[in-house]
Amino acid sequence: MGEPFEPRIVAFLCNWCSYTGADNAGIARMKSPPEVLPIRVMCSGRVSPEMILRCFRAGADGVLVLGCHIGDCHYISGNHRTAKRIPLVQRLLSYVGINPERLRLDWVSSAEAPKFVQITNEFVQTIRSLGPIRQELGLPRMGGGR
Amino acid sequence: MKENELVEILRGCAARKLPELDGLLGILRTTEGAAPYVFHHCEELAGLVLSPRYPLGGIVRVLQARYPKARLGVVVRACDLRGLVELAKRGQVAPDRLYLLAVACTPEEAQHCRCQRPVPNPTGWPQVEVLGSPAAAAEAHPLLVQNERLGLAERWAFWRQEFAKCIKCYGCRNICPECFCQACALEDPLWVERGILAPPFPTFHLVRAMHMASRCVGCRQCELSCPAHIPLTVLYELLRRDVAEMFGYQAGEDLSAQPPLSLSLTEETTPLPNP
Ligand code: SF4
Ligand code: SF4
Ligand code: FES
Numbered sequence: 358m359g360e361p362f363e364p365r366i367v368a369f370l371c372n373w374c375s376y377t378g379a380d381n382a383g384i385a386r387m388k389s390p391p392e393v394l395p396i397r398v399m400c401s402g403r404v405s406p407e408m409i410l411r412c413f414r415a416g417a418d419g420v421l422v423l424g425c426h427i428g429d430c431h432y433i434s435g436n437h438r439t440a441k442r443i444p445l446v447q448r449l450l451s452y453v454g455i456n457p458e459r460l461r462l463d464w465v466s467s468a469e470a471p472k473f474v475q476i477t478n479e480f481v482q483t484i485r486s487l488g489p490i491r492q493e494l495g496l497p498r499m500g501g502g503r
Numbered sequence: 504m505k506e507n508e509l510v511e512i513l514r515g516c517a518a519r520k521l522p523e524l525d526g527l528l529g530i531l532r533t534t535e536g537a538a539p540y541v542f543h544h545c546e547e548l549a550g551l552v553l554s555p556r557y558p559l560g561g562i563v564r565v566l567q568a569r570y571p572k573a574r575l576g577v578v579v580r581a582c583d584l585r586g587l588v589e590l591a592k593r594g595q596v597a598p599d600r601l602y603l604l605a606v607a608c609t610p611e612e613a614q615h616c617r618c619q620r621p622v623p624n625p626t627g628w629p630q631v632e633v634l635g636s637p638a639a640a641a642e643a644h645p646l647l648v649q650n651e652r653l654g655l656a657e658r659w660a661f662w663r664q665e666f667a668k669c670i671k672c673y674g675c676r677n678i679c680p681e682c683f684c685q686a687c688a689l690e691d692p693l694w695v696e697r698g699i700l701a702p703p704f705p706t707f708h709l710v711r712a713m714h715m716a717s718r719c720v721g722c723r724q725c726e727l728s729c730p731a732h733i734p735l736t737v738l739y740e741l742l743r744r745d746v747a748e749m750f751g752y753q754a755g756e757d758l759s760a761q762p763p764l765s766l767s768l769t770e771e772t773t774p775l776p777n778p
Contacts, residue, residue, distance in 0.1 A: 406713040407694045407706075414704035427768065434767030441764055445716055445745060449709060452650060452741050454659025494659060496703050 364392045364484040367412045368421040368477065370465075371401045373431040375423035377467035382474050389474045390481045393421070400424065401462075402435030406446050409460060416491060419459045419484040421477070426464040436464070458483055459490065506609060509635050510553055513578065516604055516632060518545045520576055524602060527576035528559055528566065541566070541575075551578070553606060556616075558724050560586040560680035564595050576602040581623040582616070582722035585755020586680035588628065589718055592762060595683050599629055607635035616723045617641045617736075627758030646737045666705040668731035675725035675735055676711065681718045688714065708738070716742040717762045720755040 370376040376397045382389055398404060401424025412420045422443055430436040439462065447457035461480055465473045490496065521527055521542065531540035532552040539562055542548060563577055579587065584605050590596045605623035613621035621638045625631040650658060676682045676689060688710050689695050695707045719739040726736045746752050750763035761770070 407688055407691075407710055410704070410706045410709050411694060414702075414706050434769070437766075437768040438764065440768065441750070444749065445742065445764075446713065448745050449712055449716075449738070449742060451655065452658065452738055453662040453705065453709070454653075454655045454657070456655055493656075494663075494704075 362485065362489055364418045364481060364489075365416060366390075366393045366419040366421060366477075366480060366484060367417045368393045368395045368423060369398050369401065369404045369408070370395050371403075371424040371431075371436075372397055372399050374425035374429060374467050375401070375465040375473065378423075378465045378469050378473045381467060382470035385470055387470060387474045389477050392481050392484075393477045400430065400432050400435035401439040402430070402432065402437075404439065406442065406449075409446055413455070413459070413490065416496070418487070418490045419461070419480060421480050422460070422462045423465045423473070423476070424462075426466055429466060455490075455494065456487055458487060506553060509606060509609075510551070512634055513553065513604060513606060514548045514551055516634060517542070517548050517551060517576070517578070520602065520604070520632075521545055521548070523574070524576045525570070525573040527578070527604075528562060529578035530555070530557055553578075556580065556612075556724075558586065558678060558680040558722060559583055560590055560596070561683070563587065563601065564590060564683060567596055567600065571597075572600075574600050574602065576604060578604045578606065579623070580606060580608055581621050582618065582720055582755075583680070584623045584625060584628070584631070585620070585720035586722060588755045588758050589681055589720060589762075590683070591758060593683075598758065601630070603628060603631040605631050605633045607633065607637050609635075610638040613638045613641045616727070617644055618723070619643065619721060624756060626756060644734065644737050644740065646734050647740060650737060650741070662705070665733045666708050667701045668733055669701055669707065670731060671700060671707065672730060674728045674730065678724045678728045679715075680722060680724070681715065681720065708733075708735070711735075712738045712742060715739045717746045717750070717752055717764050718754055719743060 370379055379395060401422055404422050409420050424436040424439055427436060443462040447460050451457040463476050517527055526541040526543055528541050529551050530537050531550045533550055537552060537555060539557055539559060559577055560583055566575060587596055591598045607623060608621040619640045623633050689707055694710055696702050723736050752760060752763045
């Protein structure tokens with residue numbers, strides 16, 4: 358009741374580009390939003406629909422997937438799969454009535470610390486305007502099995 | 504064409520073909536009921552029938568794994584053929600050792616399954632014979648149009664209610680000709696909670712829908728076998744349209760077309776949509 362909304366956002370960052378980008382943002386003492394919980398994965402192609410859905414189920418208000426730019430993936434074509442998969446997950450979410458803006462895909466290289474900060478800030482704004490997912494979908498807190 | 508005429512034609516073809524084959528997989532009807540059966544002798548063919556429909560793709564997979572050298576004939580419908588095409592692409596069946604007797608469904612059958620593609624389209628399948636006369640595509644599920652019209656909140660209200668009916672019998676997965684993984688994500692407690700019926704968040708259904716993208720051949724077996732009557736194929740069909748629109752891919756239509764979600768962008772022929 359009347360509690361301020363603190364969005365909880367999970368960001369999957371690929372080890373080779375986006376995580377390093379985020380790291381560089383920190384080293385350069387840029388301020389990035391504390392609402393974002395980073396999870397390092399080896400490649401954005403590792404992020405399965407199951408992982409994204411589990412985040413939502415566990416109460417994440419938004420999920421961000423960041424990877425290397427197309428052409429720069431450490432595993433050559435890992436992010437090609439990401440680029441195809443995420444738009445489909447977004448559509449599926451929208452078909453059952455979950456706002457697809459709660460899932461965002463973007464590319465951030467290791468040299469793009471400012472872009473990392475910009476995207477995470479933008480995303481926090483988007484999620485703030487959407488409000489808490491629990492409220493939108495009427496979900497209870499996730500019990501056990503964390 | 505009437506079903507009994509079609510059955511006669513089918514038995515004729517089967518009798519002609521059977522001597523060249525090690526067996527013919529179809530449905531056998533006896534006084535005790537009907538079940539999938541491998542016919543070996545022409546005398547048995549009097550019991551070969553077309554209904555009830557039964558997805559034989561999974562049985563073909565098991566038979567080929569057990570008897571890798573056998574030349575097997577299979578009586579298929581258009582959807583079974585599409586299913587075998589997708590299984591073949593994923594290395595689950597070997598097309599060169601499968602002779603297909605593909606039967607076009609009657610208009611009534613097409614209606615019953617709301618089938619959009621009731622005529623077998625054997626593009627690329629090495630050995631296949633098509634029997635029966637083509638029926639028109641049935642009308643699409645009314646919910647497909649309706650879902651597009653609803654706003655997000657209304658969609659959620661609708662699907663939430665539908666998913667809440669799920670008793671997690673796994674019937675939809677078990678009947679699906681395209682589900683063959685040894686370890687199923689739907690049984691992994693990491694993704695789908697154990698012991699909770701109608702989980703508050705529909706991971707089960709969304710994971711299954713994602714796994715069916717570019718794979719579901721629209722046979723509607725899952726929906727027809729769901730004891731809770733959840734309109735599952737509406738979601739799969741919406742994703743099927745997306746896959747067609749984004750990647751120009753139709754599951755089950757062409758044996759040589761590769762499933763787009765497992766291809767890189769450079770192997771892909773159609774350009775990528777912007778994320
Ligand atoms: S309609 Fe259902 S049973 Fe048939 S292929 Fe699609 S998901 Fe599987
Ligand atoms: S067949 Fe229906 S009730 Fe059974 S698991 Fe699938 S959706 Fe749930
Ligand atoms: S390694 Fe960065 S997206 Fe694949």
